[in-house]
Amino acid sequence: MRNWDFWRSIEVPLDAQIVTIVGPNGSGKTTLLDALRTLLSLRCSGRRDYKRYVRNSTEPVAWLRGVVDNPRRKGGGLFPNPFFPLTNEKVTLFCRIKKQGGDWIRQYAVVDGEVELGPASEDQLKWLGVNEYKLILEQAGLTRAIAEVLALEQGDTDKLCEYGPKPLLDLVFQVFGDKQVLDNYQQAKSEQREAERELGELTRQLDGLAARVEQMRSRAQRYQDWRSLETEVERIERHVLPALRYLDACDSRDGYVNQYKGVRRELDARQTELESIDAELRQLQARADAAKANETHLDQQYKALFGPFQQAGSEAKSAEKLLEQRNKLKALAERESGTDAVELAEQIALLRSQQTELQARIKTAKQEREHLAEQQSALQGGSQPSEPFVRQMRAALDEAGIPHQMLTELVEVVDTDWQAAVEALLAPYRHIILLNRESDRQAAFQIGQRLRYRHFIVPEREPVPSATPGSILEILDFKGDAPAWLVRQLANVQRIKSVEAGARQAGDWITPEGYHKERRGARHIGIETRDHAFGEAARRSRVEAISRQLRDLNQQILDWEGTSLELGRQIASQQMQLAGMDAIQQLAARQDEFDAAEKMLPELRVEAQRLGGEIATLQAAKDEARKETDATKELLHRAQHEQTQLLKQVKELMTQVESRQAEQTRQIAEVERLRDELETSGMDFSTLAGLREEWGSEKNALHEIHRQRERIEHGDWERDASVLELREKMQQDFNGLERETQNRGREVERARELTDEARSAYINKLRATIRAYALNIKRLGELAGIAVEVDPPHLDNDDGVLGQAGLVVRFDFDQKGMMGLNDGEASGGQQVMKSLILLIGLMMDETNPSGFVFIDEPFAHLDVLNIDKVGAFLKATQAQYLITTPLTHNVNAFAPSELTLCTYKKRPGERWAPVISQARRRTAALARADQ
Known part of the structure; x- marks a missing residue:
């Protein structure tokens, strides 16, 4: 290793079966293993990668070099050596990592023999890419499955035992599968899939062509349907529609003739009724005039007789009062003289007080009589009296030039039997003011605000519509427009x-x-x-009520005036007595007055009774005359209302008669014109009945034409006649492709048979592979003193069965019973033993009985006894192991090691880390030589 992490140039031997790498945490144990992984093109441990290590060295190029065995296989074969065509017993692997284009890239080389790293050798090397290099190592025995095992994380040596049955079986197939059988099977499967894909493609083409054929058939059918629709519409327009138009014109003409006759008869009937109501109106008007004249005559007689009656009654009462005074004076004369003047003065003051109070009552009563007389006069004149606040509001509106009406002036009750119900419903609205112009609303509202008028001022008015039968509105006659909301309310009751x-x-x-x-x-x-206020009946009832009030008030005033006169006489008498005149002197002085009163009193009484009887008779006659006048007016009003309705109906009927007569003339001419057109076109009139039965009317034919035109306009139609030829051509193409698809289907069936045969061979080989692997892990188990059982999977010639197959392996440690791979019953050491057995078993075959394994801290979670067991097992196998362990581990971890490599931490202030020291175990032969 050169420029790898913090090692400048390190060379370490790995030529022992078990190599232990020991050192403190952070001293480079995993770094050394990651160098081996990078040399073998494997991923590094954890989240590390090779770039991390070369960046730490701050050098532009880093090198990795490894020497591996390239033994000749037993039996030779096509590939006698793992790195064939390299046949030397040693092969050198190179990895060069250098910075290029701002990033680190790696390149690999495989050289025959053991070659040192130097400038000359670098120029002679043939550098390979990562994928090409991986293929060479895989051919040499480093399969992808083994690569995954070699890349286990630190402390994860027991991961293999955590595999499930299916993943474990897949791993075994990848390592031990016979390549030829696999290739044959894959080739057969690939050919089958390709054939099926091609067949599917042909089938899709056939389906697509079938869809296009069907589409072309549909297009051809739409063309034929379009032609049929056009022909049908043309037939209806040229033949059916004129005939139906003629028939409908005949029906319309006949209908208008019948309507004209019916309207004419209705007009004659209404004109007859109008003449009758006109005669009745004349009679009622004469009767009303006579009744009014009679009422006026009786009222004049009543007024002429009422004065003498009042005078006679007053004179009779005066005579009675004089006689009462005479009697009182006689009584006083019989008393003793010397009456107390103070007491007499007090009596005079009391009498004056009573007279003053009585005169005030008389004045108030006369004012009320004048008010009632004004109301009676207004009611008799046809108007309704109003409250003072209403008169004030109306006067203000008149002064502002705002024309208006009261609701009471518009409403007339046609049926007086429902007068009480109408008055009850309209009582809250009797003081509503209706404006004649809606534009006056703002000015009227301002006046109402100023006068604080508490009732509605309504500017919006609408004509009153026809009433709902049975509603209150039906018995009301509005003389003008009214508020729509009030009309709706009355129509709903x-x-x-x-x-x-x-x-x-x-x-x-x-x-x-x-x-x-x-x-x-x-x-x-x-x-x-x-309190009734709406209509003629309300006016009459109020007139009667005021008449009764006036009669009672007049009588009350007469009584109060007589009493006042008597009080005046008593005051005068007592004043005379107080002045010094005694009762005897008064009797003597007024004896003639008293005698005349006594003589005239019977005559006055008789005259008053006679006049009272005549007054009562005139009053009864006057009341009857008023009732007759009111009844006649009501009949006259009803007749006038009926006359108005009849006039309106007659006017409407005359308009209808004129319009229907004109329309009748026009339709007769239209029928003649249509008949001439049919005769010109050669229409057979005997077919008209059948057309009428089929179509009904011209409207139905027009509707059918419109419907068909809509279908033609908005429908998806074909208008090109060439679609018929295209349909035939496409049908021929479809038939040819269908024959080709059937031929290819037979070929696919043959390919499927070959695939089944290849699968059978593959399944047999799989069973052999599983048996070989089972023998390997059982043999390894015997070396470790562990009983191993393998349940071979059920393999069948079926993809589903093969996809669900799994390898079940059980272990028996210390004869405690069988346990599975990862069932939670095994200890940490037993988990490690399981993984090692499964791992080494993958690397054992006839050509490569050992293998190469490096494991990061396999003893991390083991106690002393398990460390010894694992170490003994490693020594018993023939594989080569690179093992890392920290310094804190038990010394037993070094027992199986033949070569120990010790790593050290980089010292502070130094650029490079110390070199790796080596300790090789002395063999038995060397020990005897030393002795």
């Missing part, structure tokens, strides 16, 4: 007669009395009649 009927109704509903069911539940939402 169904009318039901009772709560029991509501059990069968899904969704929202309401009864006539106002019991309402919605998503949250059911409740009564009805309101008082006097």
